[in-house]
Amino acid sequence: MDMQDILQKAQEFQQQMGQIQEEMARKTVSSTVGGGIVTATVNGKFELISLQIEKEALDPEDPAMVQDLVISAVNNALKQAREMTQSEMSKLTGNMGINLPNIFGG
DSSP: OOHHHHHHHHHHHHHHHHHHHHHHHHOEEEEEETTTTEEEEEETTOOEEEEEEOGGGOOTTOHHHHHHHHHHHHHHHHHHHHHHHHHHHHHHHTTSOOOHHHHTTO
């Protein structure tokens, strides 16, 4: 394999990686906590795109409960998005030894 072949393979890899990242940006995952009280939805770019809080959770006497549920739902959704993205990227990287958590902020 000469240098031209290596550069060609690197360009192909970069294109495929870009395509997967675009695809992941369109995919979403959701996490629901508190028996359905709070639902967070994030995309494959790790952006929070939806947060739903049921009225019964809005107790002015206990705002900490809602805060905890929101944090839990968002963190769970982000974890799922990371796992989804890593799974898709591993199809491309195979056993190349690339540390995906460092690439995707994990």
